[in-house]
Amino acid sequence: MADKIFRVNMTDLSTSIEDVPADWAGHGGRGLTSNIVAAEVPPTCHPLGPDNKLIFAPGLLSGTTASNSGRISAGAKSPLTGTIKESNSGGTSAQRLAKIGCKALIIEGQPQDDGWYSLLVTPEGVTISKEEELVGKGNFAIVEAVEKRFSDKIGILSIGQAGEMLMTGANISVKDPDSHVRSLGRGGLGAVMGSKKIKFIALDAKDGKVELADADAFRAANKVFTKALIDHPVSQALGTYGSNVLVNIINEAGGLPTKNFSSGQFEGHEQISGETMHDLIVERGGKPTHGCHAGCVIKCSQIYNDLKGNYKTSGMEYESIWAMGADCTVDDLDQIAEMDSIMDDIGIDSIETSVAFGVAMEAKVLDFGDSKEMIRILTEEIAKGTALGRVIGNGAGSVGKTYGVIRVPVVKNQAIPAYDPRAIKGIGITYATSTQGADHTMGYTIATEILGVGGTADPLSKEGMVELSRGLQIATAAIDSTGMCLFIAFAALDDETCLPALIDMLNARFGIELTADDVTNLGMSILKTEHAFNIAAGFTNLDDRLPKFFETEPIAPHNAVWDFTGEEIDTFWDF
Amino acid sequence: MKVNVKLFAFFREGRFIKEDKELPEGTTTGQVVDDLNIDREEVGVLLLNSRHCKFDKILQEGDIYAIFPVIGGG
Ligand code: SF4
Numbered sequence: 001m002a003d004k005i006f007r008v009n010m011t012d013l014s015t016s017i018e019d020v021p022a023d024w025a026g027h028g029g030r031g032l033t034s035n036i037v038a039a040e041v042p043p044t045c046h047p048l049g050p051d052n053k054l055i056f057a058p059g060l061l062s063g064t065t066a067s068n069s070g071r072i073s074a075g076a077k078s079p080l081t082g083t084i085k086e087s088n089s090g091g092t093s094a095q096r097l098a099k100i101g102c103k104a105l106i107i108e109g110q111p112q113d114d115g116w117y118s119l120l121v122t123p124e125g126v127t128i129s130k131e132e133e134l135v136g137k138g139n140f141a142i143v144e145a146v147e148k149r150f151s152d153k154i155g156i157l158s159i160g161q162a163g164e165m166l167m168t169g170a171n172i173s174v175k176d177p178d179s180h181v182r183s184l185g186r187g188g189l190g191a192v193m194g195s196k197k198i199k200f201i202a203l204d205a206k207d208g209k210v211e212l213a214d215a216d217a218f219r220a221a222n223k224v225f226t227k228a229l230i231d232h233p234v235s236q237a238l239g240t241y242g243s244n245v246l247v248n249i250i251n252e253a254g255g256l257p258t259k260n261f262s263s264g265q266f267e268g269h270e271q272i273s274g275e276t277m278h279d280l281i282v283e284r285g286g287k288p289t290h291g292c293h294a295g296c297v298i299k300c301s302q303i304y305n306d307l308k309g310n311y312k313t314s315g316m317e318y319e320s321i322w323a324m325g326a327d328c329t330v331d332d333l334d335q336i337a338e339m340d341s342i343m344d345d346i347g348i349d350s351i352e353t354s355v356a357f358g359v360a361m362e363a364k365v366l367d368f369g370d371s372k373e374m375i376r377i378l379t380e381e382i383a384k385g386t387a388l389g390r391v392i393g394n395g396a397g398s399v400g401k402t403y404g405v406i407r408v409p410v411v412k413n414q415a416i417p418a419y420d421p422r423a424i425k426g427i428g429i430t431y432a433t434s435t436q437g438a439d440h441t442m443g444y445t446i447a448t449e450i451l452g453v454g455g456t457a458d459p460l461s462k463e464g465m466v467e468l469s470r471g472l473q474i475a476t477a478a479i480d481s482t483g484m485c486l487f488i489a490f491a492a493l494d495d496e497t498c499l500p501a502l503i504d505m506l507n508a509r510f511g512i513e514l515t516a517d518d519v520t521n522l523g524m525s526i527l528k529t530e531h532a533f534n535i536a537a538g539f540t541n542l543d544d545r546l547p548k549f550f551e552t553e554p555i556a557p558h559n560a561v562w563d564f565t566g567e568e569i570d571t572f573w574d575f
Numbered sequence: 576m577k578v579n580v581k582l583f584a585f586f587r588e589g590r591f592i593k594e595d596k597e598l599p600e601g602t603t604t605g606q607v608v609d610d611l612n613i614d615r616e617e618v619g620v621l622l623l624n625s626r627h628c629k630f631d632k633i634l635q636e637g638d639i640y641a642i643f644p645v646i647g648g649g
Contacts, residue, residue: 233619234647237584243648248583252641254625270592274648275584300648318648444649451647452620456627490647557625 003103008119008126010196011050011109015126020103026512028060030086030480031526032104033075037084038529040106043537047079047188048166048195050110056097056157056201057105059483063098063210064218066505067226069483070094070293072174072184077537079195080168080188080352080395081412081437084533086480087184090292090301091174092203094483096155097121099205111197116164119201120150123208131199136161138345138383139173139181142200147179155203160347163190165385167393169352170194173344178303180314182292185349186439187414188395213511221504228498229297234453234490238300239289241274243318246418246446247325248273253450253459254557255423257416258326259368260358261409264423264555268331272321277304277333284309298487304337313341319440322418323354328361328368335371339378346383348393353382355415356396363403407549412437412539422550422560424449426457426465429564430473432544433572435530441486443473447493454493460560466572474575477530478523482506524575531573541570576600576636578607583643586613598634605630608642619645 005018027035033055045051054076061069072094078085097105100123111117118131134142142158155175162170170190173181184190212218229235237245250256251269258266270276281288287303292315301315316337324336343350357374360366365388366373381389391402396415400408409416414437421428426445434442445468449459457468479486482502492498503514534543550562581593590611598607604621608630620643621628634640 233617233645237644237646238648241584241646245584245646246648249620249622249641249643249646252581252622252625253627275587441649446649447647450620451645452627453645453647458627460626486649487647 003101005104005106006102006121006126007106007108008128009109010107010111010117010198013111013128015128017125026522028062028103028481029057029071029073029483030075030088030477031522032057032481033073033086034084034526034530036104036106037075037077038533041077043077043533045077047077047082048191052077052192052195054107054189054192054196055104056093057103058094058098060481061505061509062094062483064212064509065295066222067229067295067297068485068488070295071483071485072097073480074172074184074189076189076192078187078189078436079166079191081414082537083412083436083539084530085187085189085436087186087189088480089174089182089184090296090485091176091182092293093155093157093174095293096203096205098210099208100203101208107196107198110195116197116199118199120204121201122204123206134199136164139347140345143175143179143181146200146202150202150204152179155205156200157203158200158347159190159193160345161383161385162346162348162393163194164199165390165393166191166194167348167382167390168398169348169356169393169395171347171349173347176292176315177294178314181344182315183344183349185351187436190347212509214508218505218508221501221508224497225501225505226297228491228495228501229488232491232495235298235487238298238487241278242288242300242302242316244277244316244321245274246318247322248275249450250419253423255420255450255459256322256326257409257418257420259329260327260362260407261420262407264420265557266326266329268329269326271331272325272333272336277316280333281305290314296485298485300487306334306337312337313344316340319418320350320354323351323358324374327355327358328374330369330371330374332371335375339371339374342375342378346378348382351417352395352415353392355409356392356399359396359399359405359408360392360403362407363399363405365403407553408547410438411546412543414438419446420555421546422555422562423558424459425462425562425564426459426468428546428550428562429465429469429569429572432546432569433469434473435527435534441476443469443476444486444489445469445472447490453490460558462564462568466568470572470575473527474520474523476523477526478519481522481526541566544569544572576634578634579639580607581639581641583641584646586642586644602634603630604628604632604634604640607634607640613642617644619643
C-alpha cells in the first residue's frame with residue numbers, strides 16, 4: 001500500500017486520506033513538514049489561530065529496520081518565534097506512523113466550541129473523539145490512561161498543562177518504548193496542538209508494515225551503516241556518558257554559558273558532568289545506556305534513579321542539564337533530575353524554560369541556584385497557569401520583556417542553548433541564521449570547533465565559520481528528512497562508508513537512484529523553502545543577529561566578544 | 576615546573592581526575608599523554624589553558640592541561 005497523507009480538519013471535525021502529491025513524494029521528516037507548511041500555511045497567520053497547521057511526519061526510513069531511523073518531525077508556524085518550525089524527537093511514534101502508511105498527518109482548523117478532543121490514527125484513517133477525563137492532566141497520567149484504554153503497544157503524542165494553556169514554551173511529548181516520554185521540544189509546538197484542542201493522538205499501526213523496493217540491498221546497506229555507527233568512538237562515549245559528556249569539555253574550552261550567560265565556566269561543572277552522572281546511575285542501579293527508540297544502536301539516553309534507587313527520569317540531555325545547571329548555577333543532579341521530570345510531565349521545553357529561569361534570576365524574581373524555588377514555580381505557578389507561571393512558561397524573551405532585563409539570550413525569541421557564541425563563534429552563525437531561531441542542532445559546528453570531528457576549526461576565530469555552519473545546516477536539513485537521529489553525523493563526518501550506505505538504504509526503500517549530490521540539493525532546497533517562508537512572514541536579514549550584549553560584554557576566560565558584522569553574517573545565504 | 580593535568584571520561588579509569596604534576600622543563604603535551612599510558616590514537620582533544628593544542632606543545636609552569644578521549648554529543 002502506498003503511503004498517504006492523512007488530514008484532520010478540527011473546524012468541521014472531518015477527516016480524509018489523500019494521495020501524496022508528486023511534489024512531496026521525495027520528502028519525509030523535516031523536508032516534508034516544511035514543504036507542507038510552506039504550501040498550506042499563510043506566513044502571516046497567527047500561529048495559534050485556525051489558519052496554522054500542525055504536521056507530523058515520520059522520516060523517509062522510519063518504520064524500517066535501519067538503525068537510528070525512528071525520529072519523528074513536527075512542523076508548524078511557531079508561536080514562539082513566528083518563523084517556520086520543525087522539531088524532532090525519538091520515541092515510538094515515527095515507527096507507528098510509518099507502519100500505519102501515513103506519510104504525514106496534517107491537522108488544520110480549530111474547533112468552534114471549548115471542548116477537548118483526541119485523535120486515533122490507524123491504517124483505516126483518523127477517528128476524532130471528545131476528551132474529558134484527561135483535560136488538565138500531565139503527560140505521565142495521559143500515557144498511563146491511554147495505554148489502559150487501548151494497549152501498551154500504542155504510540156502516543158500528547159500535551160501537558162503547558163500546551164493546554166497555550167504557553168509558547170510548551171512541547172509535545174512522544175511516548176518511548178518504556179512508556180516514558182521524549183519531547184518534540186523546541187518552538188512551542190505544544191501550544192499549536194493546544195490551540196487545535198487536541199490533548200493526545202493515539203497511533204495504532206495494527207499489523208501494518210513498511211514495504212521495501214529491494215529488501216536484500218536494504219539489508220546489506222544497513223549492515224554497513226550500522227557498523228559505521230557502532231565503530232565510531234563518539235558513539236561509544238555517547239552510550240556510556242550520554243550527551244552530558246559535553247559539560248566538562250565545553251566548560252574547559254570556556255564556552256559553557258553560566259549564570260545567565262555572564263561567564264563561560266561553571267564552578268560546579270564536575271557535579272553535573274556526564275562522568276558524575278554515569279557513576280551515580282550505576283551506583284543506584286539505573287541504566288547508563290538506553291535507546292529512545294527500538295533500533296537505536298548508539299543509545300545516548302539513560303534511566304536515572306533517585307537516592308532510594310527508584311526511577312526518577314530518563315533521557316536527560318546535555319542541553320537540559322546545562323540550562324538548569326550552569327545557566328541557573330544549580331550544581332545538584334538530583335534537583336536537576338527532579339525538574340527534568342516535572343517539565344516532561346507538564347510538557348514544557350527544558351531548554352527554553354530553564355533559560356527563562358536564568359533571566360528571571362537575573363531579574364531577582366528568584367535567586368541564582370535556588371532549585372527549590374524553581375521546583376515550586378514549575379508545579380505551583382507554571383502547571384497552574386498563574387501570571388508568573390505564564391510569564392516564565394512563555395520563555396526567556398517573555399521574562400526579559402516583563403522584567404526589563406537586557407541580557408536575554410534569544411535569537412528570533414528562542415532561547416540560545418548550551419554553547420556561548422562569543423567563545424565558540426561558528427555556533428553563533430548557526431544561531432543567527434537558522435530558519436528556526438537559536439538552535440544548535442540546525443548546524444552543529446561544535447563537532448569541528450571543539451570536538452575535532454569532521455576536521456578542526458579555531459573556535460575563537462571567525463575564519464571559515466560561515467561556510468562551516470552553511471555546510472552543516474544543509475547536511476542537517478537532509479538528515480532530518482530521513483528519520484535519522486542527528487548523532488549519526490559524527491560517523492557520517494569521519495567514516496566514508498556511512499553516508500553512501502545511508503543513501504543506498506533510501507534507494508532500496510523507494511526503488512530510486514539518489515546520489516550524494518541529490519542529498520545535498522535536498523538540504524539546500526529545504527533551507528531555501530524555510531527561509532522564503534520566514535521572509536514572507538516579515539523577517540529580514542536584520543533578524544539574523546545575536547542580541548547586542550554579546551558584542552559589548554566580553555566573556556571569561558577568553559574575554560571574547562561576538563564580532564561578526566551584519567554583512568559577514570548575511571553571506572550565509574549566498575548559495 | 577608544576578602543571579595541572581586533568582583527565583576526562585574513561586581516561587579517568589585507573590588514573591585520576593586531576594593532579595598537579597611536577598614535570599621537567601621542556602616536557603611536551605604528547606609526553607604527558609605517553610607517560611600516562613594513554614594511546615595517542617584514543618585522544619580526541621587536548622586543551623592547554625582552554626585552547627586546543629597538539630602533541631608537540633611545550634608545557635610551561637602553571638599550565639592547566641586537559642586530556643579528552645574522542646567524545647561528542649549535542
Ligand atoms: S543516539 Fe540518543 S537521541 Fe539518538 S536515537 Fe539513540 S537514544 Fe535517541
